[in-house]
Amino acid sequence: MKQYRDLNDIPDLDRLIEQAISLKKDPFAFKELGRNKTIGMLFFNSSLRTRLSTQKAAQNLGMEVIVMNLNSDGWKLEFEDGTIMDGDTAEHIREAAAVISQYVDIIALRAFPSLTNKEEDQKEMILNSFSTYASVPVVNMESATAHPLQALADAITITEFKNKPKPKVVLSWAPHPRALPHAVPNSFAKMMQLLDVDFLITNPEGYDLAPEIIGNTPVVRDQKAALADADFVYAKNWSSFTDYGKILLNDPSWMITLDKIRSAKFMHCLPVRRNVIVEDAVLNSDQSLVIQQANNRTWAAQSVIKSILEEQNA
Numbered sequence: 001m002k003q004y005r006d007l008n009d010i011p012d013l014d015r016l017i018e019q020a021i022s023l024k025k026d027p028f029a030f031k032e033l034g035r036n037k038t039i040g041m042l043f044f045n046s047s048l049r050t051r052l053s054t055q056k057a058a059q060n061l062g063m064e065v066i067v068m069n070l071n072s073d074g075w076k077l078e079f080e081d082g083t084i085m086d087g088d089t090a091e092h093i094r095e096a097a098a099v100i101s102q103y104v105d106i107i108a109l110r111a112f113p114s115l116t117n118k119e120e121d122q123k124e125m126i127l128n129s130f131s132t133y134a135s136v137p138v139v140n141m142e143s144a145t146a147h148p149l150q151a152l153a154d155a156i157t158i159t160e161f162k163n164k165p166k167p168k169v170v171l172s173w174a175p176h177p178r179a180l181p182h183a184v185p186n187s188f189a190k191m192m193q194l195l196d197v198d199f200l201i202t203n204p205e206g207y208d209l210a211p212e213i214i215g216n217t218p219v220v221r222d223q224k225a226a227l228a229d230a231d232f233v234y235a236k237n238w239s240s241f242t243d244y245g246k247i248l249l250n251d252p253s254w255m256i257t258l259d260k261i262r263s264a265k266f267m268h269c270l271p272v273r274r275n276v277i278v279e280d281a282v283l284n285s286d287q288s289l290v291i292q293q294a295n296n297r298t299w300a301a302q303s304v305i306k307s308i309l310e311e312q313n314a
Ligand code: SN0
Pocket: 178, 180, 181, 182, 183, 184, 269, 270, 271, 273
């Protein structure tokens, strides 16, 4: 694999999932692969699972890890070309990405959307600029519109826990006090469209994801009807896409409860707001897969980094 900016970069999904599951059984089998190589993990936003699991994945492959929080520790970056930089941006992405590329062999990047300017966010300026001006592969650790490492961990989790050939998977919107990005539901939906599952999305009016994300997936307004007979329920809040970045409603009746999901397995990318997104009873039950799902972040990242290192060595 050349890079991992979105799910389109995956040459063979089944192989990537199988490789992740075998790395989980034997984490240090490729400890020599990353010897004398460095991954630079650059964060514009907060992170717990992504930071720790990606670091661990790289270390399992024998890599050195450099982590930098660019917002607090770096110079404020300029992304526009031709700007007269006499304002608050001190360094241009052209220099920054070229320089960082000399220090590391892979750049991993987290950059959330503004949620104020839809066109800008859809352009993925930060991810794409790094990609353009870096001379090493770029891995997406959640960008404005995609979180492909999370989606890969989700696919591994469903593969491990399904007990029928074609399980029913429901992505349900849930309430949240803050406006959240579309990256996680976007990549989850795209991933489910690639797997052999019966996939539905349920969300209130005004919360439809981008048409190119929905594709042929049914969008059901009635959450109860959508959740009937589900094998996996994936909860996530997102802000409106049409009325971009807005919170249109916060109806607590959309919270996920045990009563609604019955015997289905529960999934969420975390961090999760207890008793807002989902009631305690679900998270505290053994139907909840959130901890196993977070564990799979390591094996997803390790499978991706391994494939990129192999391509670099080829
Ligand atoms: C992020 C999101 O994209 O929804 C990261 C998820 C992996 N989540 C949040 O920002 C949650 C913040 C909060 O206040 O609960």
